[in-house]
Amino acid sequence: xxxxxxxxxxxxxxxxxxxxxxxxxxxxxxxxxxxxxxxxxxxxxxxxxxxxxxxxxxxxxxxxxxxxxxxxxxxxxxxxxxxxxxxxxxxxxxxxxxxxxxxxxxxxxxxxxxxxxxxxxxxxxxxxxxxxxxxxxxxxxxxxxxxxxxxxxxxxxxxxxxxxxxxxxxxxxxxxxxxxxxxxxxxxxxxxxxxxxxxxxxxxxxxxxxxxxxxxxxxxxxxxxxxxxxxxxxxxxxxxxxxxxxxxxxxxxxxxxxxxxxxxxxxxxxxxxxxxxxxxxxxxxxxxxxxxxxxxxxxxxxxxxxxxxxxxxxxxxxxxxxxxxxxxxxxxxxxxxxxxxxxxxxxxxxxxxxxxxxxxxxxxxxxxxxxxxxxxxxxxxxxxxxxxxxxxxxxxxxxxxxxxxxxxxxxxxxxxxxxxxxxxxxxxxxxxxxxxxxxxxxxxxxxxxxxxxxxxxxxxxxxxxxxxxxxxxxxxxxxxxxxxxxxxxxxxxxxxxxxxxxxxxxxxxxxxxxxxxxxxxxxxxxxxxxxxxxxxxxxxxxxxx
Numbered sequence: 001x002x003x004x005x006x007x008x009x010x011x012x013x014x015x016x017x018x019x020x021x022x023x024x025x026x027x028x029x030x031x032x033x034x035x036x037x038x039x040x041x042x043x044x045x046x047x048x049x050x051x052x053x054x055x056x057x058x059x060x061x062x063x064x065x066x067x068x069x070x071x072x073x074x075x076x077x078x079x080x081x082x083x084x085x086x087x088x089x090x091x092x093x094x095x096x097x098x099x100x101x102x103x104x105x106x107x108x109x110x111x112x113x114x115x116x117x118x119x120x121x122x123x124x125x126x127x128x129x130x131x132x133x134x135x136x137x138x139x140x141x142x143x144x145x146x147x148x149x150x151x152x153x154x155x156x157x158x159x160x161x162x163x164x165x166x167x168x169x170x171x172x173x174x175x176x177x178x179x180x181x182x183x184x185x186x187x188x189x190x191x192x193x194x195x196x197x198x199x200x201x202x203x204x205x206x207x208x209x210x211x212x213x214x215x216x217x218x219x220x221x222x223x224x225x226x227x228x229x230x231x232x233x234x235x236x237x238x239x240x241x242x243x244x245x246x247x248x249x250x251x252x253x254x255x256x257x258x259x260x261x262x263x264x265x266x267x268x269x270x271x272x273x274x275x276x277x278x279x280x281x282x283x284x285x286x287x288x289x290x291x292x293x294x295x296x297x298x299x300x301x302x303x304x305x306x307x308x309x310x311x312x313x314x315x316x317x318x319x320x321x322x323x324x325x326x327x328x329x330x331x332x333x334x335x336x337x338x339x340x341x342x343x344x345x346x347x348x349x350x351x352x353x354x355x356x357x358x359x360x361x362x363x364x365x366x367x368x369x370x371x372x373x374x375x376x377x378x379x380x381x382x383x384x385x386x387x388x389x390x391x392x393x394x395x396x397x398x399x400x401x402x403x404x405x406x407x408x409x410x411x412x413x414x415x416x417x418x419x420x421x422x423x424x425x426x427x428x429x430x431x432x433x434x435x436x437x438x439x440x441x442x443x444x445x446x447x448x449x450x451x452x453x454x455x456x457x458x459x460x461x462x463x464x465x466x467x468x469x470x471x472x473x474x475x476x477x478x479x480x481x482x483x484x485x486x487x488x489x490x491x492x493x494x495x496x497x498x499x500x501x502x503x504x505x506x507x508x509x510x511x512x513x514x515x516x517x518x519x520x521x522x523x524x525x526x527x528x529x530x531x532x533x534x535x536x537x538x539x540x541x542x543x544x545x
Contacts, residue, residue, distance in 0.1 A: 073150030085212025107174035128204035193267030203259035216256035263335035316372035334366030354400030376481035386448025413522030426505035
C-alpha cells in the first residue's frame, strides 16, 4: 500500500501574551541546627558555597548550551522506527478537539492538550507532528516557543521542566485531511466525511503526540461538525452540545490507548446500538443508506465477542463496535473499541461469508492482542498480528469448516520465503524509505500464527490455552514484548523453551514443525497452489482448500 507524508509548515505565532508572574521559589528546607564550632563551620560554608556556585555555573552553562543548540528530531530508538516517539516524558492524557467544516478537503481547526509527567529535566519538549499548521503553543498556561525538526514539533517552554513534574502542553493547530506526499495514513476521506487510520506511525499526521505504542494514555475527543453530521470516537459518549448550526460530540476512553489506535468518524451515519455479553454496549457506525443491507453482518458481533471470551477471557474495554467507512483503503484496522472496515467488505458478494466473518474476528481479537496488550516496540508486532490471525483461523475452522491445519501447512510451505523477504517474525526487516507500512508483511501474520501453532504442538493444547489467558490478563492495559511472552510461556508450560523460540522467532529458516515431520517448504511449482490467505488486516482473497 503506498504511503504519503506532506512536509509540515509550522508557523510561529506572531502574537504572544505576556508571561505570568513567576511563582516564588520553594524554600530550601528546614533550618539547620547551629554548629558549636563557628570557625570551622564558616570555612566549611565558604567551601560549600564555592562548590555550589561552581556547580551552578556549570549547570547554567549546560542549560544555555542545550537551549542554544539547533532543534533536532528525537526518538525512542525503536529498531524499526528510530525517530518515532520521544524521550523525557510520559503522557497521561490527551484532550483532542476538532472542528469540521463539512468539506473533507479542508483542514480541520484543532486544539490538542497533553497532560504528561516528565521523566527527565527538559529544556525542550519534542512532540511528533507533521501534517498541519501550528498557530500557538502553551506550556502550563504560558506561551512557548516552537519550531519544526523533521517530523517533530520542538517546544521550548519559558522555564525548563524539572524531572518528575506534571506539565500541560496546549497546541492550537490545523489537521489536514488531504493525503500527504510519500506517506499513507492519518485521516481517511470517505464519501461523506472522514475516518482515521493511524497505524503504524500516522497519528502525528493528525494531532501532536508521543506517537509510539509504548506510551499509552487516556483520551478525551471532542468533534464539532455541522448539524447534519454524526461524529463518533473511541470510548463512550459523555455529552452532545447543540449550537447554532453545529453540534459538538464528546467521547472519553475508560482505558489507556496507544495513539495509533485513535479513531474519529464524521459522516452522514447511523449509530446502531445493541447489547453484547453481560450487558456490554455494542454500537456500530454505518453509512445511513446501507443500514438495512449491513444489519445481517452487524448482528453477528455479540456472538463473536462471546466466542472470543470463551477462548481468552472477558472483553477488555467499555464498548465495542464496527465503523463501516464508505472508502477504499485496502485494509481493516483494529482502532480501540471501534474497528475500521471498508463498507465494501460486507456488500461485495465476491467475498464469501466465512471470510468476512473471520476478518471480523481478526479485528475483534486485536482488542485483546494489540490494543489492551500493546507492543512494547514495533518488532513485537508479531504478537498482535500473529494472535489475530490465529483466532481468525480458529474461528474459520470452527464456524466455517476451514481446517486450521491446512492453512498452517500452507503457511509452513511459504515461511522460508517470507523470512527471506521480510525477516523472521520477531526480527522483521525495517521498512523501505517512504513505505513504513511495509512492516505489515506475511511474516508477522500467517508466519507468526505458524509460530503459535508450533508452540501449541510443542507444549500441548491445555498449556497453550492457559498461556493465552494469562497473557491478556497479566498485561491488560499495558505494554509487553517478545521477551515477556517467551518467559510466560516457559513459566506456564514448565519447560525451557529458549531453543524453541530462538529458531521459530529469530531463525532465517523455519524449524521443523513439532508433530509434523513431513511438512516441507513449498517448491516453486507448489507455491501458487499452496499460498495461504495472508493477514486479515490487509485483505486477501486467496484461500486454502
